[in-house]
Amino acid sequence: MEKTMDKIVQVAKARGFVYPGSEIYGGLANTWDYGNLGVELKNNVKRAWWKKFIQENPYNVGVDCAILMNPQTWVASGHLGGFSDPLMDCKECHERFRADKIIEDFAQDNGIELETSVDGWTNEQMVDFIKEHNVPCPSCGKHNFTDIRQFNLMFKTFQGVTEDAKNTVYLRPETAQGIFVNFKNVQRTSRKKIPFGIGQVGKSFRNEITPGNFTFRTREFEQMELEFFCEPGTDLEWFKYWRGFCRDWLISLGIKEDEMRLRDHDPAELAFYSKGTTDIEFLFPFGWGELWGIADRTDYDLGRHQEVSGQDLTYFDDQKNEKYLPYVIEPSLGADRVVLAFLCAAYDEEDIGTPEKPDVRTVFHFHPALAPVKIGVLPLSKKLNESAEKVFAQLSKTYNCEYDDRGTIGKRYRRQDEIGTPFCVTYDFDSEEDHCVTVRDRDTMEQERIAIDELDAYFAKKFEF
Ligand SMILES: Nc1ncnc2c1ncn2[C@@H]1O[C@H](COP(=O)(O)OP(=O)(O)OP(=O)(O)O)[C@@H](O)[C@H]1O
Incomplete structure (x- = not known):
């Protein structure tokens, strides 16, 4: 049986998992609505995450924070300054692309083994590759691109009745920052001691240059994120622990070893503050795609919020009688992406006929806990x-x-x-x-x-x- 994205999209719509958004008005590019079965499946997935990461977990508690946050949050987190993707236009057909994705797709289609991940390349490296390999425009096939420039992915809007700069607010591009700004609140009210984690499930928004592959990359999506706070020096151990925990969660819900891989970031690709990052990838019908990013973020986030807010975000360890900024391990999973992975993994067309009586049964082999x-x-x-x-x-x-x-x-x-x-x-x-x-x-x-x-x-x- 050939499992194609077209088939998954079609089956998802026909059975009531996912419909194109605003369909009676001709849709809105790359928006999707979950139908009567989709909402059950997605809720079950979120419940399965909450159960293992929060409810049954002795270390972790949950929060549910606002989508709109004080804009200083995004100054501190670095999103206002640096949350951007490399944008490139085709001068012939005027389509816009993410330069890194064009290169990745070109390399995959032409069997070119890239030594390092394009994520870590500079604009110059990308331009050189495109020139050297004569990479064509994926839309029109011509070779006439603009320079690469950085495009900020934050959605902007205004809060209140006047639309001026001081009322500008942003739709959060990740749920994590709500956790960091509440670190002290949660630590106090939960009376947790380090190590402990705070988890959150909620919507995030990114003005992606090229959304696509069904619900894999959309501009509005849901994340399930854990920020796990630990003592500096114990972080790499905890990084390994959560890497394994996330992998086991997928396996226990029916993802097979051979349709999943753990990809460690090479040093050039690592964010400057990260001591280690692993992506758990799933083999979608369109190729390998990131499901889960697990990163040792050191004390970068709390440190930045401490600096910009002027508030003391250190933790007092009463056993050791010392104060420190905890290090953070962040496993960040896209709810829509992992739902898509479960849909793809579970879909099957089984030949249960005989030569005299051909019979094909289509079936979703969902784990019973996930079945809608x-x-x-x-x-x-x-x-x-x-x-x-x-x-x-x-x-x-x-x-x-x-x-x-x-x-x-x-x-x-x-x-x-x-x-x-x-x-x-x-x-x-x-x-x-x-x-x-x-x-x-x-x-x-x-x-x-x-x-x-x-x-x-x-x-x-x-x-x-
Ligand atoms: N546009 C999106 N649509 C759906 N899910 C997303 C999107 N962006 C991120 N996610 C999910 O959130 C998780 C954590 O986000 P993170 O910022 O690490 O992604 P990323 O590395 O920017 O992803 P990518 O390289 O695919 O753009 C991802 O692993 C993914 O599951």
């Missing part, structure tokens, strides 16, 4: 609706269930397979007598008879994560 619909409740006949509805009412107290009484039972099983429902419960005429139902497993397609009274206990273990 957990249980399909199917009465064998509409005559059994009254009793089957009681089973639906019982199960839907705990699980997102779907009730379907239309079409043959075989077709209904297939419909549930197509949206990744891990279990179907069929209520048949025998159920009236024996008070049992048939439970069918999506992956093995095996069926077993379970007493209705025991369904809650039966399912309790099935969705564990």
Whole structure:
């Protein structure tokens, strides 16, 4: 089976995972809306992150900060000065591109092995590469680019009734800064001692030059970020710890080893304040793409906020009787990107036919904890609706269930397979007598008879994560 992005986009729209944004008005470039199944899948992904990174984690607590922040935040974080991408125009067709991405794509398409990541190149290095390899415009194929200039990715707007410079505010380009500015507040109110972490899930905005690849790169997206504060000197150990923890989280939710890789940044690519950065990449149908950036950010962020705000952000270690600025390990994951990875990883077309009777079953093999619909409740006949509805009412107290009484039972099983429902419960005429139902497993397609009274206990273990 060939898994292409076109197929994933089409299936996502047809089944109710993701629709193009503002579609009845012709859309708005690269905006997407999550549909009835997409919202469940994305919420489940965010819940799975929160569960492992916050709820079950002895070190970490959560916050939910404002999107609009005092603009000094962005002076301190460096985003106003330096959060930009290298922009280049084609003088012939007037399309605009990210120079680094053109080079990466050109190298990948032509089998050129780049010695270092383009992320760490200077503008001159990029221009030289484009000239040397005669890289064409991806749109029109000509060779007439402008110089490269830096384009700031921050979205700007105004707060209040007057649109002047002093009322300018920015939509946050990452959730992390809300955590840093609240470091002291959270430390005080949670009474946490170093090492501890603060996590947040929320929207971020970047005016990306070339959004694309479906929900992989959009201008409005959600992030799940953890800032883990530790004692200087213990940071590399914690960096290794969180690198492994993130990897294990993906594996435990069904991402396979061979569709994932950990890529360590080389020294030229490393941000000047970082002691180590690893990207966890996933093999999307369009190639490898970053899912998760895990970085040892040293004391850069707290140090900058301390300097610009004039507030003391040091931590007092009462065991050692000393004050220091904690170091930070940041694992930063895109919610939309990882949802896309789960969609791509779970999609399958299985040949379950015979030469006489060809049959292909399309199925999403989601981890049960992520599946948008957990249980399909199917009465064998509409005559059994009254009793089957009681089973639906019982199960839907705990699980997102779907009730379907239309079409043959075989077709209904297939419909549930197509949206990744891990279990179907069929209520048949025998159920009236024996008070049992048939439970069918999506992956093995095996069926077993379970007493209705025991369904809650039966399912309790099935969705564990
Ligand atoms: N435009 C975007 N759309 C969707 N998710 C994004 C976008 N930008 C960043 N993310 C997610 O947030 C995470 C952390 O952001 P970070 O700033 O490290 O990304 P980045 O290195 O700038 O990403 P890229 O190189 O792909 O632009 C990324 O790993 C990704 O999952």
